[in-house]
Amino acid sequence: MKKRLFTLLLAVSGIAAEAQQVWTDDLILTPERSNFEKTSSYGDVMNFINTIKAKSQDIQVTSIGKSTLGKDIPLLILSHPSISTPEQAKASGKPVIYIQGNIHGGEVDGKEAILVLLRDILLGNKKNLLDNQVILFLPIYNTDGNDKMAPGLRPSQENSPLETGIRENGQGLDLNRDGIKMETPETEALIRNVITAWDPQVTVDLHTTNGTWHGYSLTWAPSYLYAGEPATYRYTNDVMLPAITRNVKEKNGLFFGPFGDFNVREGWPVKNFYTYNHHPRYIINQLGLRNRMAILSESFAHERFYQRIYSTYTFVNEILLHFNQHGKEIARINQEAEAAAIRNVIENAGKATKGVRFKMVPTSQQLNGFRSYQYTSFTKADGSKSWIKNGNIVTYDDVNYYGAFKDTVQSTVPQGYIIPAAQSAIAEHLIKQGVKLEKIEKDQTIEATVFVVEKFTKAQRKFEGHNMASAEGHFETVTKKVLKGDFKVDMAQPLTNLIFYMLEPQSDDGLLNWNFFDSYLEQNGVNTKPVEFPVYKYAVWPTPETQKTRKK
């Protein structure tokens, strides 16, 4: 009776009813089953994946590797018709997109949103999302952190769900600070078995914010790749994300916007909104240096769990709709960025410069209609001023958005670097990152540029287990004997911008910062006298004969 009335009402009002999905009991997720009080454990996720796999032809499940505590990290390959290898993806002609959840084990919305989408794409009404793309889903990247569940670990999440896991992996490290130093098995597996193997054109990393009371259900950021090629950033920031933001407002009534935090102690109304850092230690930023598009997604911590899953689901769904339509164009832009990076080395090595240190600056356009919960001031008993928020969402104009970066130190792009054989650990690290290098076959003399470290500083406080280092000094042109067994890194290769950021000694997120050169520099007396940085660069290879004799 009720049902008939409902159908009648729909017919009268002209609303198109969406086809009702009827799931069997085994397809109900942990949050759905628990009235959103619980999030899925690793075991729940694996059971759900296996259930789906038994019901669909269009999914393959593989492992990218094992976590610190020995759990397989599952990668789901969605394609129609089904494929299981990167070679098959290439042969299909369909570009690959990669969506990752749970890099921070306490930020659980992405994990659940991916599982809901998995169900809808393979068994529900979103099969069209497999028309023109291969989708890689990795719902639970930080498997170990996810399962260390306890109440109160995410105080800004309103106890919704009641328990979450922890931010760090099984070694106590933050996987989203590990992109350069690669000290975790998770990062190593991600770079080797997803990023390098599958070469996704777009990567999406799903988080939950840490607590600023802005008025957006979800905020996003493109890859900050100011040391890279700008085309991938421009498309992501100026085309794809604005289109998606408009769509979710029109279709779902959701407000999304650029990522950031404000500091109410700067006064009210809000004047400044600050994004996060540009460093490639963050996976999303690093992908820009790899000439690929990437998106950071941050659902709003203070909304309830079910709302955050929905916001994240809606965002990922729109990204997949966009990629399904524009994937080939995106792949072309990425390819052109890669070619431009290589061309810059071939044509401008020894002349062109790029930033190696950056500071955050406001974008040229201010934010208008910026949404925030409202704050009002009051005077405390001691006479000082403080702020309280209320439930009103208000909008403000002319908010400075610190969402851009300006270089403060630049360095010359070389044709290549020489890594002496004694520094083979550096060469091995580059190989882990996917860099191509070659061994020198016979001794020879070249004109080289060396960096002389005059000041070597280390942070007092540990960060991710490191007293991070930085170097100041100057470059000198010298004649160098390159020896058989040394390593040569030709910069005319796809990862050229990442290599530059890792190897430049003045970089703010390179291998020197992460203590890869501490023992060499300290053993050579850097604390009492200038020391030559062991990795040096050249502008021309091989050095023309006339130049070899010019300098001693």
Ligand SMILES: [Zn+2]
């Ligand atoms: Zn996070």
